[in-house]
Amino acid sequence: MSAPKYWREMAQRYRFEAAKCKKCGKVLFPPRLACPACKSREFENTRINDKGTIETYTIVRIPPSQFTDEAPYPVAIVNMGDNIRILCQVADCEPEELKIGMPVRLEFRKIQQEGKSGILAYGYKCVPE
């Protein structure tokens, strides 16, 4: 992973920054240049909630190469309200505890690690509320 590729997503991964459409109020995470609902191009900064509910999930047992040491791990799609859904790992939770409808909150966590000298990549995971 190149440093700029990691660095330019920090606002979303570290601070959950999103864009709110000035015309129709739709919240976009990550931000976009055009609102898919009303085509407006004017936004204001906002943040997504840190609390949500699990809408669906899985347990990844055969991971991509960069997550070999982590598997098995749960991944969920979480509804954060405001019509925002995000995909993230579920931490501090045994796989058998996972349920659709489970309340969770986002926490700042390490996501992946690139060998001995690569970037320590951080972001959000959800944990049971």
Next chain:
Amino acid sequence: MRDVAVIGVGMNRWGELWNVAIRDLLAESVLKALDDAGIDSVEAMYIGCMTSGLFTDQEHLGAIGPDYSGICPVPGTRVESACASGGAAFRAAYMHVASGTADIVMAAGVEKMTDVDGGGATFALATAADQEYEVYNGITFPGLYAMMANHHMNKYGTTRDQLAQVSVKNHANGYNNELAQFRMKVTLDQVKNSVMVADPMTLLDCSPITDGSAAVILCSLDKAKEITRKRVVKVVGSGHASDTIQLAQRDDLSYLKSTELAAKQALDMAGKKITDIDFAEVHDCFSIAEIMVIEALGIAKVGKGGPATMDGVTAIDGMFPVNPSGGLKSKGHPVGATGVAQIVELTEQIRGDLDKNRQLKKANIGLAQNMGGSGASSVVHILEGV
């Protein structure tokens, strides 16, 4: 726009082809299609391929295709739309002929997937998802479809057995297809008890890693009747739609809106309803995918794809046969070739060319649905014998 027909098809035996490089893998089907049409060249060539760079370090298939097929200086264009690359290449070739710019154009597809290991293949395929907001967080393609499956099971009561039945059915069909990668029958218990990949998707819910290619030749309908002595198969409908690349951003996590919209375009163009179609080849990259696709196409009611599959609606002798070739599950899924191979199957079924144990009784109108990512691209074509 003028009428267009398919006049030649070719496909190699799919599998783990260690001794074949991508250049010959592609050329093998191209040459078969030329032979099938009884011609020695075309005016242009479109090549569906998702990621030959990541799988084999080879790009520039627009040159490799014509060169190793011995038809330079025919212009070649690579078309990429993840696992829908083949369908998109066919659509580009169709448009090229329909526009009147050329009379005879080839659509081919290829993927050489076994030059990397399992982790490398998982990584390469995952590039069809959102890198920063899906893949970054550790999800895989089996994982994305597993989440769709859990959503569908929770919302509609779809059962584990209903999912597994898709694999049982498609392997039973592929058993009779001599070009299929995995010609073996499987049972519900074998599917459910195979290695868990991403809950609830097991290994036998997932399509395999495959080396393979396919090619078809399109021709203006007027000229087709002069060239081929085989039954002329006309392209009567073509549709293509997109959806958000992130699964999480869709209104309904287990409904394939892009497939519904692409099918509507193709059906409207053909002036047909789904009930007018005799059979379909659909994108069963995972067992849950076929259930969601038959719902989006209207073959089953939304939420009822599982029971319809269990009741045999989509079986080879059912009311609406789906994936008589064995589908991606049994035939194999060389991602860029899949959409073109679906057209090969439609054409051969409509011609009535296949062995008795595989030939559908009623196969005059067929539909092909090819999908990219977790459903962010969907391409639908309808072919009819004339």
